[in-house]
Amino acid sequence: MLINAFLQALREIRRNLMRSLLTAMGIVIGIASVIAMVNIGKGASLSITNSISKLGSNILFLTPGQQHGPGGQSAVAIPFKTKDVDLLRESITALEAISAVESSTMTALYGDQNYQTSIKGIENDYFKIQEFSFHEGRDFTNNELRSGLNSCVLGKTVVDKLFIKGEDPIGKKLRLQKFSCEVVGVLNPKGANTFGMDQDDVILVPLKMFLRRISGNDNVHLIMVKVKENIPLEEATVQISQLIHERRHLKADEEDNFSVRNMSALLDTISQITGMLTIMLGAVAAISLIVGGIGIMNIMLVSVTERTREIGIRMAIGAMPQDILIQFLIEAIVLSGLGGIVGVIFGISITMVVSHFMHFTLIIDPTITIISLLFSMLIGIVFGIIPARKASNMNPIDALRYE
Amino acid sequence: MIELGGINKVYGTSEASSTVLKDVNLKIKEGEFVAIMGPSGSGKSTLLNILGTLDVPSSGKYTFLDTDVTSLTKDQRSLFRRYLLGFIFQGFNLLKKTTAIDNVEMPLIYLGVKAKERRERAYEALKSVGLENRAEYEPSKLSGGQQQRVAIARAIVTNPKVLIADEPTGNLDTSRSHEIMQILQEFNKNGITIIMVTHEEEIASYASRVLHVRDGILEKEVHNAH
Numbered sequence: 001m002l003i004n005a006f007l008q009a010l011r012e013i014r015r016n017l018m019r020s021l022l023t024a025m026g027i028v029i030g031i032a033s034v035i036a037m038v039n040i041g042k043g044a045s046l047s048i049t050n051s052i053s054k055l056g057s058n059i060l061f062l063t064p065g066q067q068h069g070p071g072g073q074s075a076v077a078i079p080f081k082t083k084d085v086d087l088l089r090e091s092i093t094a095l096e097a098i099s100a101v102e103s104s105t106m107t108a109l110y111g112d113q114n115y116q117t118s119i120k121g122i123e124n125d126y127f128k129i130q131e132f133s134f135h136e137g138r139d140f141t142n143n144e145l146r147s148g149l150n151s152c153v154l155g156k157t158v159v160d161k162l163f164i165k166g167e168d169p170i171g172k173k174l175r176l177q178k179f180s181c182e183v184v185g186v187l188n189p190k191g192a193n194t195f196g197m198d199q200d201d202v203i204l205v206p207l208k209m210f211l212r213r214i215s216g217n218d219n220v221h222l223i224m225v226k227v228k229e230n231i232p233l234e235e236a237t238v239q240i241s242q243l244i245h246e247r248r249h250l251k252a253d254e255e256d257n258f259s260v261r262n263m264s265a266l267l268d269t270i271s272q273i274t275g276m277l278t279i280m281l282g283a284v285a286a287i288s289l290i291v292g293g294i295g296i297m298n299i300m301l302v303s304v305t306e307r308t309r310e311i312g313i314r315m316a317i318g319a320m321p322q323d324i325l326i327q328f329l330i331e332a333i334v335l336s337g338l339g340g341i342v343g344v345i346f347g348i349s350i351t352m353v354v355s356h357f358m359h360f361t362l363i364i365d366p367t368i369t370i371i372s373l374l375f376s377m378l379i380g381i382v383f384g385i386i387p388a389r390k391a392s393n394m395n396p397i398d399a400l401r402y403e
Numbered sequence: 404m405i406e407l408g409g410i411n412k413v414y415g416t417s418e419a420s421s422t423v424l425k426d427v428n429l430k431i432k433e434g435e436f437v438a439i440m441g442p443s444g445s446g447k448s449t450l451l452n453i454l455g456t457l458d459v460p461s462s463g464k465y466t467f468l469d470t471d472v473t474s475l476t477k478d479q480r481s482l483f484r485r486y487l488l489g490f491i492f493q494g495f496n497l498l499k500k501t502t503a504i505d506n507v508e509m510p511l512i513y514l515g516v517k518a519k520e521r522r523e524r525a526y527e528a529l530k531s532v533g534l535e536n537r538a539e540y541e542p543s544k545l546s547g548g549q550q551q552r553v554a555i556a557r558a559i560v561t562n563p564k565v566l567i568a569d570e571p572t573g574n575l576d577t578s579r580s581h582e583i584m585q586i587l588q589e590f591n592k593n594g595i596t597i598i599m600v601t602h603e604e605e606i607a608s609y610a611s612r613v614l615h616v617r618d619g620i621l622e623k624e625v626h627n628a629h
Contacts, residue, residue, distance in 0.1 A: 004512045015500055313496045316457060317510045317557075318485025320478045396457045400496065 002330070009331040012303070013338070020335060023299045026292025027339030027379060028346060031372045033285040035347025036354070038368045041278050043351070043360035045271055050361070058233060059129060061261050062223035062240065078257060079219035082211070084247065085123075088223070091243060094236040097125035097226040102210050102219075108162060108203060109175040115161040118202050119176065121210020129226045130199075137170050137185030140206050148208030150181040155200035156189035174203070179213050181205060192359065233262055289375075292339065293383035300332050300387035311391050312399025325392035332384025333377050340376025344369055404564070404596065405431040405454065410463035412449050412619075423449045424460070425619040431598065433564070436591040438610035439600045446619040448569065451600045455488060455567040456480040468564075485513050489558030489595075493570035495550040497542040503553045504529060504538040510561045528556035532586055548579035552586065559590060566590065568599040572606050584609040 013020040065077030085100045102121040107114050124139045126132075137153070144151050154162075154169060163169050169183045181203075190199040211218050227236040237260050244258055304311070311324055319327075348364055355362040412424040423446045431437055441447040452458035453465065456472060459480075465472040467487070475483060484490075489510075497506045507525040516524065529535050532552040542550050551571060558566055568587065572580035580603075588609050591597050599610065607613045613625040 309496065310498055313498065314509070314513075315481065316455070316484065316490045316496075318481055318488075318513050318561075320481040322478070323481075323513060397452055400457075400492065 002326070005327045005330040006334065008327060009334040012331055013335060016303075019299060023295050024292075024335055024339030024342065026288060026295045027336050027376050028292075028343040030285055030289035030292050031340050031343025031376050032346035032350060033288065034282065034372055035344055035368060036350040037278060037281050037285060039347070039351040039363055039365055040354050040358075040360065041274060042365060043355050043363040044358070045274060046361045046363060047359070048267060048270060057263055058227045058229065059263060060225040060227060060233070060237060060240065061266070062225065062244070062258060063261070064221060064258050066256060066259050078248070079221050080223060080244075080258070082207070082218045082220060084244065085220060085223055087247065088225070088240060088243065092236070092239050094228055094231040094239060095225055096228045097128045099123040099126040099129060099224050100207050100220040101126065101222040101224055102207065102215060103222075104210075104214055106176050106203075106214075108158065110162040110172065113162045115158065117155075117158050117161075119210070119214070120202055120204050121207040121214070122204050123207050125226070126204070126224065129224050132190070133188045135186045135188045136168075137183070139185060144184075145206045145208060148206055148212050150179060150209060150213075151184045151206065152176075152181040153185040153187060153204040154183055155187050155198075155202040155204075157198055157201040158203055159186055176203070181209075237262070289379060293336070293379040296332055296336055296380065297383040297386060299335075300328065300384055301390065303331070304328060304387045304391045307391075308394065308399050308402040311394050312396050312402065315394070315396035316400060321392040324394075325388045328388035328391045329381065329384050332388065333380035336380035336383075337373070337377045340373045343376065344372055347372070404433040404468055405429070406464075406466040407454075408464040408466070410450075410453065410460045410465065412446070412453065412458070413461045423619050424453075427463070427619075427621055429614070429621065431596065433596055434591070434594055435612060436588070436597045436610045437599070438607040438613045439598070439616060440602060440604075440607050440613055441616035441622075442602070445616045447600050447616045450616060451567060451569055451598065454565075454598055455490065456483055485510070486561070487564045489561065489563035489566045491551070491554050491558050491566060491568040491571045493573035495542070495547070495554045495574070497550055497553055497557075499543070500541055502539050502541055503534060503545065503556075506542070506553055507557045507560050510557060514561060524560055525556070528560040529553070531559070531590075532556045546579075547575050548582055551575065551579075551583050555583070555586060555590075559595065563595065565596045565598060568597060570600055570602070572601070572603070580606060 062080065064079050080100070082100060085098065089095065089098050099122050104119050105116060106119045107116045120126075123145060127134075127139055134153075135156070139153065140151060143149065152174065159169050162174070163172075169186055172183050173180045174183065187200065187204075192198055225236070225240070227233055240260050241256060244260075245254075245256060248257065250257070314324060314327075315321075348369075351364060352362060354360070407427055407429040410424055410427040410429075411422065413420050413422050415421055427450065439447045439450060449458060453460050456475070460473060463473070467483075470483075472480070472483065497503075498509070504522070504525045507528050508521045511521040511524060526535060526538060529538055532555050534549060534552050534556065537545060537549060537553075540549075542553070545553065551574075555571075566587070571587065572583055575583060584606060587597055587599070597610070599606075601607050608627060611627055613627065615622045615624070
C-alpha cells in the first residue's frame with residue numbers, strides 16, 4: 001500500500017510537473033540555505049582555528065580601551081607610549097619578543113609606478129612574532145631603529161607592483177608621500193591570512209621613523225607580544241595587565257582601560273559574530289522553509305479539490321478514509337522530500353563553490369544533511385496533514401457528484 | 404442474499420426535512436439481475452446508494468448474507484465495498500491520464516494484490532470486456548462505450564458478489580447501450596448479482612426483475628422472462 005501510494009505520488013507530481021517544481025522550490029531554497037550556512041560556517045571557523053594555531057597561540061595583543069562584547073569599545077581609550085613598550089620589555093621576563101605596531105595607509109612611488117599599501121612602524125621582534133623570513137636583505141640595524149633612519153622592508157606584493165620583474169629592490173629608494181626610504185630587505189611571501197587579507201601587501205619601517213615622520217607623536221595603538229614557550233599565557237597576561245594598571249595609576253578595583261587579548265579571545269569574538277550571523281541567516285532559512293511549507297499546503301489543497309471525483313471513485317471502490325489520508329500525505333511528503341534532496345545538492349554545491357573561492361576548509365557535515373532531509377519530510381507531514389484530512393473526510397456520494 | 408427491512412431515508416433537519424425513502428422492504432437473491440426504475444426524484448438513486456453502502460438509511464435494517472450492514476462503521480463499509488461490491492457509474496468515472504489497465508488495477512491495489520498478479524488479473528478483466536488491445540490507452544483516447552467497458556472491467560476485476568450500476572448507459576447511444584447491457588447480462592449469467600438503476604424501459608428489459616419506485620415507495624415489481 002505504501003509503495004503504491006509512493007508510486008502514485010510520483011505519478012501525480014509528474015502529471016503536474018511545472019506546478020510541483022515551483023511548489024518544491026520553497027523547500028529547495030530553505031534546505032539549500034541551511035546546508036550551505038552550516039557547512040560554510042563550520043569550514044570557516046575550522047580555517048580560522050587552523051591558521052591561528054599556525055600563527056602561534058602564544059601571542060598577545062595589547063590595545064588601548066576595553067572591549068565590551070563584539071563591536072563595543074569603551075569611551076576611554078588612552079594610547080600606549082613607546083616608554084610603556086620599553087618598560088614591558090625590561091620588566092617582564094616571560095616575554096620572548098615584543099614590538100609596538102603603528103600602521104597607516106599610504107601611496108608608495110618608485111619610478112613611474114605608484115601603489116597604495118599599508119605602512120607599519122615596527123621593531124625587529126615583529127619579524128619573529130609574525131614569523132616573517134627574509135627573501136633577501138636584512139632586518140633593521142640598531143642604528144636604524146634607534147635614530148629612526150629612513151629604511152624599509154617590503155612584502156612580496158609591494159615588490160611585484162612597484163618593480164619590474166627581475167629588478168633587485170635592495171638599495172633602491174621609494175618615495176612615501178613627503179619622505180623617501182631605502183629598501184633594506186624583502187620578505188618571503190606568506191599569502192592571504194584567515195580574513196582574506198594579503199599579508200605581503202605591506203611596507204615595514206622602523207617604529208621611530210613612523211612616529212617621527214607620520215604620526216608626529218609617540219602614541220602606540222598596538223603592542224604585539226610573544227610569550228615564552230614554557231610560560232602559560234594567562235600568567236603573562238596577568239603580569240602585563242598588572243604592570244600597565246599600576247603604570248596608569250588606576251585604583252586596584254578600577255577597570256582596566258586597555259586590553260590584553262590573545263588569539264583565542266579573538267577567536268571567541270569572531271565565533272560570537274559568526275554565531276550571531278548564523279542564527280540570523282538560519283532564521284531567514286527557517287522562514288523560507290515555513291513559506292515553502294505553506295506553498296505545499298496551498299497546492300495540496302488545490303489538488304484535493306481538483307481530484308474530488310477521484311477521491312469519490314476510490315472510496316466507492318473500497319478505499320478507507322485512512323487510505324486516502326495516506327495517499328495525499330505521502331504526496332505532500334514526496335513533494336517536500338524531493339525539494340529537500342534537490343536543496344541538499346544545491347546547498348553542497350554552494351558550499352563547495354564558496355569554500356573554494358574563500359579558501360575555507362571544505363566541510364560537508366553528514367548530520368546536517370540527514371537532519372535537513374528528515375526536516376523537509378517533516379514539513380511535508382505538517383503542511384500536508386490538513387489537505388489530506390480534507391480529502392479523507394469527504395463523503396463518497398458528494399465526491400462522486402462533484403463537477 | 405440481500406434483505407432490506409423498513410428502510411427510511413430522511414434528508415435535512417427535523418424542521419425542514421424531506422423523506423426520500425419510505426418503509427422500503429426488499430429481498431434480492433444471489434444471481435438476480437434487478438433494475439430499479441422511476442422518475443427523477445423518486446429515490447431510486449438513494450436506494451441504490453444505500454444498497455451500495457455509499458449512503459446509510461435513517462432507519463431500517465439492511466442485511467447482506469447474515470451481516471447487519473446498518474451496524475457497520477465507515478471503515479467496515481469501505482471494506483465491505485472493497486471485497487463484495489463493484490461499481491459502474493453513468494459518467495464512467497475513470498481516472499484521467501491513467502491507462503485503461505491501470506484503472507482496472509486500482510481496486511486490486513486496495514485488496515493488497517501483488518503487482519504481477521494485479522497486471523494479469525486486470526488484463527483478464529479487460530479481455531472479458533473485449534478491450535485487451537486497448538490496455539495502454541488513456542480514457543480520453545477511448546470512445547464512451549469503450550470507457551464504460553473499462554469501468555465494467557474495473558468493477559468485476561475483484562470478483563465481487565454484487566455489481567452496483569447507476570445508469571450505466573445514460574451517457575451512451577442506443578447501439579453502445581445494448582452492447583454494454585449484453586456484457587452485463589453475460590456477467591450476470593456467470594453468477595454476479597446485478598442491481599442497476601435506469602429510467603429506460605428498453606434497458607430495464609435486460610433485467611430479470613424490475614422494481615418501480617415512486618415518491619420513495621416501492622410501487623410494483625415486474626418479472627421478465629428471458
